Amino acid sequence: MATKIEDEVNDVVVVKRDLTALELPTAMPVPVKAGLEGVVAAESQISAVDGLNGTLSYRGIDIGQFAxxxxxxxxxxxxxxxxxxxxxxxxxxxxxxxxxxxxxxxxxxxxxxxxxxxxxxxxxxxxxxxxxxxxxxxxxxxxxxxxxxxxxxxxxxxxxxxxxxxxxxxxxxxxxxxxxxxxxxxxxxxxxxxxxxxxxxxxxxxxxxxxxxxxxxxxxxxxxxxxxxxxxxxxxxxxxxxxxxPLHGGANHRSMQMLLEIGSIDNAEPYIDAALAEKRRIMGFGHRVYRQTSDPRCVYVRRMLYEVCEELGDMYWYELAVTIEEMMAIKRGLFPNVDFYSAPLMYLLGLPLDLFVPxxxxxxxxxxxxxxxxxxxHNRLFRPVCAYTGYRNRAYVPIEER
Ligand SMILES: CC(C)(COP(=O)(O)OP(=O)(O)OC[C@H]1O[C@@H](n2cnc3c(N)ncnc32)[C@H](O)[C@@H]1OP(=O)(O)O)[C@@H](O)C(=O)NCCC(=O)NCCS
CATH class of the missing domain: 1.10.580.10 (Citrate Synthase, domain 1)
Structure with missing residues (x-):
């Protein structure tokens, strides 16, 4: 038995389940965090992803410095x-x-x-x-x-x-x-x-x-x-x-496929409208952590795309991408992630689409x-638990009797 409730701390909908259906030996109902959203799984000192302020740093240094x-x-x-x-x-x-x-x-x-x-x-x-x-x-x-x-x-x-x-x-x-x-x-x-x-x-x-x-x-x-x-x-x-x-590194490849399918700046709006109406995901948009802000990496990749287009004397890919970014912000309140701008950049660097993920x-x-x-x-074995929601106490039926 599962019930949807509001988690006040994280402001997300979580599902609390019948405690008898859990692997845990606990007397308390335990919330299921789908996709482990907001779950802190371990400590790390390598990179800091700040979804609230839209920043990313490596070992404490903002990525802008590296860029x-x-x-x-x-x-x-x-x-x-x-x-x-x-x-x-x-x-x-x-x-x-x-x-x-x-x-x-x-x-x-x-x-x-x-x-x-x-x-x-x-x-x-x-x-x-x-x-x-x-x-x-x-x-x-x-x-x-x-x-x-x-x-x-x-x-x-x-x-x-x-x-x-x-x-x-x-x-x-x-x-x-x-x-x-x-x-x-x-x-x-x-x-x-x-x-x-x-x-x-x-x-x-x-x-x-x-x-x-x-x-x-x-x-x-x-x-x-x-x-x-x-x-x-x-x-x-x-x-x-x-x-x-496709929900992770495969998004850049699919994002480029989409840009190629769109084919012209005039076709961007009808294409995006049709895709959203069909509830299709626009690849290169949305992010689990950067929900309210843009992916901080976008600024630098977008700027580089601008520079490469300028050098080539053809601003088409830059203009198309910016048009779609503006459209998605208005229509869905969704921001691009790094894959969206890196896709046309990789394309202009001569990479075939199936080399984007590599x-x-x-x-x-x-x-x-x-x-x-x-x-x-600092190892500790990762071994979460699942909320078992399947059958219980079923009788085994001998094969001849099924
Ligand atoms: C990245 C991603 C998987 C994050 O997913 P998530 O944190 O599980 O977010 P959700 O799937 O719960 O999406 C939240 C809402 O935004 C919508 N949404 C999220 N990304 C979307 C997208 N790219 N296009 C259209 N709608 C999108 C969802 O449909 C959902 O709407 P709903 O609440 O009305 O159902 C998701 O944004 C996505 O699929 N993006 C496209 C793939 C992509 O670019 N991946 C690269 C990530 S770096």
Whole structure:
């Protein structure tokens, strides 16, 4: 028996259930928080997502500072160590990332023999599982071993994605270029030519803005796996499986599909009206945490989209996106999330739609691994309970009598 009641503390509707239907040995009815909304699952010192004020900070520093001054490598260093690197430390760190970019021949071969119908994000997940076999001891969770694993995973993600992409197109793979930054090198391995500084900076910005975001679904999934004391590769594989869903990382791809379907600024309003009337979700809008405010990452991605469009001499994608943003605010009071503006930006950087989620994964793997390491440091197994609402005390009917 379930009854809907107002939760005064959190101002959300929760469902209180008959206590006999609970797994818990408790005399008190326990509220069910659908989607774990508002539930504080653990402490973390990596990134702070403030839904009330619409801010995001990494290790206490507002993302705006990174968007204006930092590189992806610098951001990764901070996420893992909690400190901003000196110039010497950053050079040494970036050098270690470069040294780990190449992937073993067995992984290169694997990418050529898996079915071409496998999507790039699933190919990446498969390759990460296989990569675990190249560790001396996959289950070794010593902090320094995990730091090395995190660096290897982060360094190799772009190489795996670019190699698989070129392989499925029947093109020769392009080996990593040690002289290029992490972001520029990814574009180089993908397209076979070095990006302009502006394009490389746009990619770097997307990557650093996506590198961590509190207890989002994939990060939480990674922490759940880590909490069983399973290894880092297993936890990252879990995260990859979680990221690709359309309500999470898969939204940017679908957001771009929508923008392409809309096709013109004049068609934006009829399209959005029809979609809302059919109760379809507009991908790239809404957020579990930023409900009353815009996603703080949008400002920087929108500005970069403006700059890239200006450089190309064609403002179409920027104008279309801004038109839809204004429309959604008026019609539904919904704000865009980072996926909405990063979709046309990724498109203009030459990424095919099914590489949008892999790019999200490439950007987010430092965040996942930072959280996995934090989980190991103060581990307690995640094991919530469910409110059982199924049948009880049913008689078993022998098969002959059914
Ligand atoms: C992100 C998301 C999953 C958050 O979901 P949530 O916190 O569970 O929010 P809810 O699904 O309860 O939505 C609350 C209300 O807003 C509406 N809503 C939320 N996002 C919407 C969207 N993108 N388009 C249309 N309506 C939306 C819901 O229909 C619901 O309305 P209702 O109360 O009248 O039924 C949701 O906003 C969504 O599906 N967005 C599109 C996918 C996306 O962009 N994901 C990337 C997230 S970074």
């Amino acid at each position: 204006q001054h930092a590189t992806y490598e610098e951001t990764v260093y901070l996420l893992w160590t909690g400190k901003l690197p000196t110039r010497v430390q950053l050079t040494e760190f970036a050098g270690r990332m470069v040294a780990e970019r190449e992937i073993d021949e067995s992984i290169q071969h694997l990418l050529t023999i898996i079915p071409r119908t496998i999507t790039p994000i699933n190919a990446l997940r498969t390759a990460v599982s296989a990569l675990s076999g190249l560790e001396e001891d996959t289950d070794d969770r010593a902090p320094e071993v995990n730091q090395a694993k995190a660096l290897r995973l982060t360094a190799k993600f772009p190489t795996i994605v670019a190699s698989y992409h070129r392989c499925r197109l029947g093109l020769e793979r392009v080996a990593p270029d040690p002289d290029l930054s992490h972001a520029a090198n990814f574009l180089y391995m993908l397209h076979g030519k070095r990006p302009t500084p502006q394009v490389a900076r746009a990619m770097d910005l997307i990557m650093l803005l996506l590198s961590d975001h509190g207890f989002n679904a994939s990060t939480f999934a990674a922490r759940v796996t880590a909490s069983t004391l399973s290894d880092m590769y297993a936890a990252v594989t879990t995260a990859l499986g979680t990221l690709k869903g 790019l999200f994964a490439i950007s987010r793997v430092p965040g996942w691994t930072a959280h996995i390491m934090e989980q190991y440091e």
